[in-house]
Amino acid sequence: MNAISTNMVMLLAAILFILGIAGVVVRKNIIFMLLSVEIMLNAAGLAFVAAGARWAQADGQVMFIFILAMAAAEVSVGLALILQVYHQHKSLDIDKLREMNG
Amino acid sequence: MEIAFYITAAITIISTLLVITRYNPVHALLYLVVSLLSLGMIFYLLGAAFAALLEVIIYAGAIMVLFIFVIMLLNLGKETAEQEKKWLKPKVWAGPAILALVLFIELCILLNTNDQAQYISELHVDPKVVALSLFRPYLIGVELAAMLLMAGVVGAAHIGQHKKTVLHRFLQEKEGT
Secondary structure (H helix, E strand, O other): OHHHHHHHHHHHHHHHHHHHHHHHHHOOEHHHHHHHHHHHHHHHHHHHHHHHHHOOOOHHHHHHHHHHHHHHHHHHHHHHHHHHHHHHHOOOEOOOOOOOOO | OHHHHHHHHHHHHHHHHHHOOOOOHHHHHHHHHHHHHHHHHHHHHOOOHHHHHHHHHHHHHHHHHHHHHHHHHHOOOOOHHHHHHHHOOHHHHHHHHHHHHHHHHHHHHHHHOOOOOOOOOOOOOOHHHHHHHHHOOOHHHHHHHHHHHHHHHHHHHHHOOOOOOOOOHHHHHHHHO
């Protein structure tokens, strides 16, 4: 029962990661791409926590806390960049921002 | 409690799929909040109660509020009023509300059952063990994470400061006078 559960959790993490990659590749809006990166980080954290719960070690949750801190820093910088890009270009379409020459 | 895990996993996948297919950013954010809540439920089922707490408080609370602030800042326009009217239709919030209601019912059932039966892995990790591991072997990692957060705050404050749009110098002189 225990091993099957861990396999299923890992499968769920893989599905979430693939959905995040698909979101990054498919969407053309920077906000949606940032959301998809968040989904991918969550999937990685889920894999860490599942592995930590499988062997009853605390390291998985420690890694999840580090991922959380990294996601918070990344989101703050990314959203500041989005605001700045929108003020400069009046658009969030990734095709219109192809040439970022200052 | 295998069935609870499968229900929660289905909710997670459905809401994540709806996140990457919505056109409106606010709808996508609503579904992402549901996805994060159900992921927190999965952490709780795995016996990682502290990670579930952090997921709900930091991800579904703080980071999503940042996203909502930025999205609300970006579409300050004349069409805001009718957009507001459009967003308040029940078709919009019915989907996330139903998924969140399923999660809430599941949480109530889990809280009423026996204490040992609710984890799908019987070896759950206490927050005390996590804290001891965090501040003894991983102390250098905590310091590095603190420096990363500091750099993130300083970088966001530097990037986000409002510079004037670059004009031609004749236009700049005309605006200055």
